Amino acid sequence: MAEPTPRRNEPRLRPAPLLFEPAEAAADPEHFFDLESIDDPRALLERSTELTHAFRAAADRAMEFQAIAAAQLADPRRFDRLTAVDIAERAEWTEDYAKKMVEFGRDLLRGEPAD
16 A cells, blocks of 8 residues: 655655556546446455555645746746746746745755655
């Protein structure tokens, strides 16, 4: 089973694999990672929990990359740097959230732990 995303000082464990679904299966609203075909409730709980952890870990990791990208785009050393307003518009964030993400990204780039 996958583990939640660890903090910076803990080793990162790999989440359960998110198996790609064929296009025809993805088009079926009742189909979701083949969970509907699992009859045993214990197995269903185990696999759905693995997927939950995997999705959370993927979302956390993607957010870290968003923050790093925002910090890089806002870097004052860039001749084409973007303002917090520009970043917010591109990412569909508020300006305040963009500012926080830029700071978070700067912390990540400096190697500071995420709290």
